[in-house]
Amino acid sequence: MSHVRLPVNTPTGDYEVLIGPGLLDRTADYIRAATPAETMALVTDENVWALYGPKVARLLRDSGVRVVEVVVPAGEATKSWQRAGEVCDRLAEARLDRTDAVVALGGGVVGDLAGFCAAVYLRGIDYVQVPTTLLAQVDSSVGGKTGVDLAAGKNLAGAFKQPSLVLADTAVLGTLSGSEWASGLAEVAKVAMLESREMVDGLIDAASVILGRDEQRVVDVVLAAVRHKAAVVAADEHETRERETLNYGHTLGHAIEQVAGYGVIPHGIAIAEGMRFAALLAEVVVGASEETRALQERLLDTLGIERPLYPRDARRLLDAMHADKKARAGTVRFVFVPQPGHHIVTPVDDATIAHALDLWFDGDSERG
Ligand SMILES: NC(=O)c1ccc[n+]([C@@H]2O[C@H](COP(=O)([O-])OP(=O)(O)OC[C@H]3O[C@@H](n4cnc5c(N)ncnc54)[C@H](O)[C@@H]3O)[C@@H](O)[C@H]2O)c1
Ligand SMILES: [Zn+2]
Numbered sequence: 602m603s604h605v606r607l608p609v610n611t612p613t614g615d616y617e618v619l620i621g622p623g624l625l626d627r628t629a630d631y632i633r634a635a636t637p638a639e640t641m642a643l644v645t646d647e648n649v650w651a652l653y654g655p656k657v658a659r660l661l662r663d664s665g666v667r668v669v670e671v672v673v674p675a676g677e678a679t680k681s682w683q684r685a686g687e688v689c690d691r692l693a694e695a696r697l698d699r700t701d702a703v704v705a706l707g708g709g710v711v712g713d714l715a716g717f718c719a720a721v722y723l724r725g726i727d728y729v730q731v732p733t734t735l736l737a738q739v740d741s742s743v744g745g746k747t748g749v750d751l752a753a754g755k756n757l758a759g760a761f762k763q764p765s766l767v768l769a770d771t772a773v774l775g776t777l778s779g780s781e782w783a784s785g786l787a788e789v790a791k792v793a794m795l796e797s798r799e800m801v802d803g804l805i806d807a808a809s810v811i812l813g814r815d816e817q818r819v820v821d822v823v824l825a826a827v828r829h830k831a832a833v834v835a836a837d838e839h840e841t842r843e844r845e846t847l848n849y850g851h852t853l854g855h856a857i858e859q860v861a862g863y864g865v866i867p868h869g870i871a872i873a874e875g876m877r878f879a880a881l882l883a884e885v886v887v888g889a890s891e892e893t894r895a896l897q898e899r900l901l902d903t904l905g906i907e908r909p910l911y912p913r914d915a916r917r918l919l920d921a922m923h924a925d926k927k928a929r930a931g932t933v934r935f936v937f938v939p940q941p942g943h944h945i946v947t948p949v950d951d952a953t954i955a956h957a958l959d960l961w962f963d964g965d966s967e968r969g
Contacts, residue, residue, distance in 0.1 A: 618769060629664035638702035640695070640702075669697070680750050706733065734777060786906060801896060855875075855925050861909070934949070
């Protein structure tokens, strides 16, 4: 099966996203075409290294590239300021210069960390994304946001840095665990809610094929999500208006990730919980219909996205929401989707959020 190419145009750079099974076999050709670098730091985590690292390193070396292997521990805790410093030290020790490049082979953690290092090392060198999780292929590898977490909150230090190329080999998704698969599907569900009723219905109808990881269907899903994100990012690279909508589910989602402890709950699973809560809050704040909430529940349930366990502590979750970048002038902001394809971004006061969280947790205990 051949692959698809999607151009992404932003004010600070244009690049292509390549999507399809088997692209990894030709990594070196594609990467060599996208950057003139002679030395490349191949940044990956331990799990991904074990599965695909030696192959990618060999292909690059065979094409004449000097490869510097940088393998970091797997997991969200790796997305730290300290780890970014260590990776930059490795680049300096290996004497990468301004014409060299970073290749991020892995999920969103590796992509965000390696991209951040590429953005700051020598004030910026080329970087290529080879996303290996569904979440990274549909979301984090596109758009140019890179960064690390701080103790106070997710992604609080970072930089905008567009990659030179995104190479999404859908065949590597075959080795993902069920929960990582569900985590990626949550971001796809988010896109569907923002995009249209048609996309929501399409996902529900195709759910069993998608859960079976059908080759063609997976390509279609990744393409649809990337297309949506590319369009939003092209219009608003630095998140002033449109791009804020991509934070649907992330207000509570990021708070859950922080309160549960970074890495305990996969990103997308926390985001899905945030979407479920946002739908309830939207009924209270903007008079959204119960029907939309029911539809979204069906979408998430059909895609096999289960609700996570985390501290049901409204106070701590609210504090975490305030630490988030999305809070402005001391007020927490929410993205609401009153109907598929329509969104509202609005500040919500603490008392209303706290009350809705209590309602939400009461509902949990009633459901048992
Ligand atoms: N920059 C952005 O715009 C953006 C957008 C969304 C999410 N993110 C960030 O992305 C991160 C989450 O990314 P993620 O869900 O990919 O997590 P991750 O990078 O931690 O990967 C999840 C797990 O899957 C393993 N893995 C990766 N590829 C594999 C494969 N092919 N087979 C088997 N196992 C594999 C990893 O080793 C890890 O254990 C979060 O930090 C989130 O904040 C960033
Ligand atoms: Zn996300």
